Amino acid sequence: MNLTTTEGDALDENAILPEYPRPQLVRDSYLNLNGRWQYAIRARADDETEPTEWDGPILVPFSPESALSGVNRQLTPDQTLWYRRELDLPAGFNVGRLLLHFGAVDSECEVFLNGESVGSHVGGYLPFSIDVTDAIGSGRATLTVAVHDASDTVPASHGKQKLDRGGIWYTAQSGIWQTVWLESVPDAHIERLQLTPQLEAGAVEVTVNSEADAQATVVVTADGQPVAEATVQANSPTRIALGANVRPWSPEDPFLYDVRVTLGTDEVTSYVGMRSFGTGTDADGVPRLLLNGKPYFHAGVLDQGYWPDGLYTAPSDDALIADIRTMKDLGFTMLRKHIKIEPLRWYAHCDRIGILVWQDMVNGGAPYRPAVITLPAATPVRFRDDRYDLFGRADTAGRAEFRRELRETIELLSNVVSIAMWVPFNEGWGQFDAQEIADEVRALDPTRTIDHASGWHDQGAGDVKSLHVYIRPFRMRRSWREDGRVVVLSEYGGYSYREPGHAFSDKEFGYRRYRSHAELDAAFERLHDAEVIPAVGLGLAATVYTQLSDVEDELNGILTYDRRIVKLTPDVVRRVNARLTAGNTQTPREDPPADARE
Template sequence: MWAECVPAVHVERLTLTPHLGEGCVEVTVHAEAAGEARVEILAAGAAVARAVVPVGQPVRVPIPDARPWSPEDPFLYDVTVELGADRVRGYVGMRSFSVGPDENGVPRLLLNGRPYFHAGILDQGYWSDGMYTAPSDEAMIHDIATMKRLGFTMLRKHIKIEPLRWYYHCDRLGMLVWQDMVNGGGDYHPLVITAPVLTPLRLGDRRHRWFGRADAQGRARFRTELRDTVEHLRNVVSLAVWVPFNEGWGQFDAARIAAEVAELDPTRTVDHASGWHDQGGGDLKSLHVYFRRFRVPRRRRGDRRVLVLSEYGGYNLRVDGHAFNDKDFGYRRYGSAEQLGEAFSRLHVEQIVPAIRRGLSATVYTQLSDVEDELNGLLTYDRETLKLPAELVRSVNALLRLE
């Protein structure tokens, strides 16, 4: 926590929205007082654009020869804003996220107007020495940088909102982010939540009581927090996908919620129901597959959403001396790093890579690190051991791309 002294007339916050196709940044300076603010945008310390903008009004500032942001080239422009005696600094990346057909007409996730495969990993953000709080800035960097070194291009931040510092590191290091909303609701019906793991059960989520969402006030509170989350993370350069609901947990009216998110933030895509109980909404058809072989499903007529495998794998390996307790959860258990490595490679070569040619556009492997009795991370809970050789993981991830 910190306290900051500011002038009576000061900038409360900035909204910076890149429009890569138009070569400009939309700048909104938020403040209680009326007036005009001076905006300067810099590339590697050199000013490339200046403008005077009225407080509270979005103004598009042209960026000549805008350099696109991507995981391969995470270039960030510095932004300075002066309002009276107050001076604040920020940054922006010139990128666009959307959905569109590839050269064969297959729906794909687009980065900067081109198909781009999201090779992701599930990141729950638990820490053995801080629970939900990272022990240090270096620890946050370690997780992001390690996954990037292993060839992943995306982290799915699972049912948690991190401090803005974490997102800054994703922005500057070049790591795409899928952001889950924090779930809510009352007690979930076991069949609604667990049966779809093994069966093709799909339910309409207007049955609010079945999903633990009978309380109208609770549903309204979720919508409020959803809007607050979008505003809080709106300026994050790397944030590509919003995920309102996961595996039916507190899910309700998901298609309508997806439309609300798209209206709040039309610059990103929406995975309305990650896992199951698909309501046909959002931009993605999102599957979780753990206990069966993954096969590309037949596309329903008129469904132009992008196919993603938003959870899979979860292969387990206990590393003695680095486990939280004696419990041992995982979707498939292996007794050695060699066995785990063979299974990890076989899974991707036999099931995932062939599916990419048939329309699969993103994957989220479970998971980044062990979490207490979940021993299915690539890293141990204490982050001291990588369970597989780095080169093996890199070689597998190198296959996860669009030609």
């Protein structure tokens, strides 16, 4: 069935995802290039040249496999996907240097202006930019992009995409899938901000990255009133005190301080939330996850980030917001972003709405062996992950690429207020050297917790003992706490129900199937009453229910795939989550303290 979202039905081809795409580094220079481009799909050849004829229009940034692109064609590993559009800069737009930004292109691409190559990129989940000042000439140019995507046939990161989709693996998508845009910056400009909250010290550490050897002015405000101002040297971390009575960020009170940075003639705005993450013990000596120094239960839901009409790309910014708000309204305090990196606006919405995020890295590797990725679901078998061939990681270059993308992902998302946990590996999918990887993540970011191997193949590292339990009863074991790590149920549930008229196909994947809303409600409540809630008192510190929405054959979502129906009764979900999070003590506050306005 061709499912659509209400936002997809209302899509305006002249205003596709028009919002500024980088909320934590906003500059008054923005030319959105989303919209109608030309595309062509051709056989891949070593001596590729730009097509002389084009196959038709495509709506960027929707991948050609998606309905919203208007193409509905699957790119294969032996093909090249070509894009073309004309550029015509507004008068006075260029103030020094012109930067062409791509939010994400899956998975390898080369970019041309007027037939000349200006840059390339490898990796389908991370943004990149190209300085095109010299290539764009008078301000009018033809922009062309050539894309190759081998999807799951090579060790590169591919997430849950699979050319032979089905079950827990989804339709493979390719090409441009996040916003394309131009900005102009002065020759001396701010390239990146690093904002690290230091809650206990009542300060934020600021690093203004720039190629210029210059000073920058940083102003921090709360509700429009200045609370701190400092002059900092570019590329030098500087601690800026925010005064007494700093207002902490939490899901109950997602307060954000605004930040304005000026370097020469360049000015950017950003924001920061004052919070801290970690692990510690409760009053009974039980290991817990901490938020702002206090035990805090993470009641989460698995979030795949797939859409029936846009695949990886949400049909609108409002659609992203609706998913987050719906889950928070149901009482969840956390989203586990599963095997995908979202556009930066999604993370900003989590920051402002107030919900924690566990961020998965994107898996890669050669085809996975069933004994490695499925057998541990039913048996206690565990393997050492330095057996690279067993885990599909014999390719040295593939392992190096994963490490590079891990570093770039952490750098990209380091300022996100809501990210509480990094998750390098899931269920053995392309896992390798997880203990060493956890140490690397810790060195890159000591401010967040780590789930080094979610589900199974635990190597004894990270901050949590991470369990996936679907097909057997969940019972806490005291032995899980013996090494001092926190116990989390990082996937469970997955109860399926087919909503008539809202299913992707006649197939149904789920861990238990129900035939009515009433049956589903009763099973959901019974699972928590009998197994999950009793475990909280014994040390369970977080849960991740599977999942936010149906995705293709998976009918185990709280929402239907088209987001039109909530399959579980909201009051039932709220009642369960209220019991899970009853011990959380973060106190909401309506207004900042008086001295924070001075």
